[in-house]
Amino acid sequence: MISIVTRGIINYPNLLTLQIPRLGNTAPEVKIQSLSKNYLLDNLALQTSQSRFIFPLKPSILNKAAVPPSSLRAIASVNSVYLPVTIGQPSGQYEFVFYTSRRAKFPVFEVLHNGKVIYKNSRRNAQNGEVVFTWNGRKAPAGRYQVHLIAEQERIGRPPDKFERRYDFEHNPNWLI
The missing domain is CATH 2.60.40 (Immunoglobulin-like)
Structure with a gap:
């Protein structure tokens, strides 16, 4: 499995926010990638909130690499338990x-x-x-x-x-x- 996400974006906003639910107090391992563009972003500096970890991402980085929003994949896990990554807004699935x-x-x-x-x-x-x-x-x-x-x-x-x-x-x- 290379991705488990819910996404509600067609185009990148001025600031793209990735949200990962908390599972205990351990920060998840997170990887963002686009296989079609050979793009990988890992070792993210996550910010904490009450119930989630957040990573704000300036889409200029993604635009420069010509990564379309539909090809963006993300995966997060804590102790072999996967957590869905919200890319922008949730999509309902x-x-x-x-x-x-x-x-x-x-x-x-x-x-x-x-x-x-x-x-x-x-x-x-x-x-x-x-x-x-x-x-x-x-x-x-x-x-x-x-x-x-x-x-x-x-x-x-x-x-x-x-x-x-x-x-x-x-x-x-x-x-x-």
């Missing part, structure tokens, strides 16, 4: 982005809460590069959730290479509004 260097099918994408599947989707057509799944969690209660993913990467002349991953993430419906 989470965007989970995965990357595959080879063409792959994604027969299973599930969001689980307390071990029960509450949302599922799939991608049956093989594609490579960034693969985006969305989930509207506005009606789901706050708490720890898990993404379960199964992918089948194509290999020339051989059976597909299957892999399965699980990612724990924190959710609060207030982060989506």
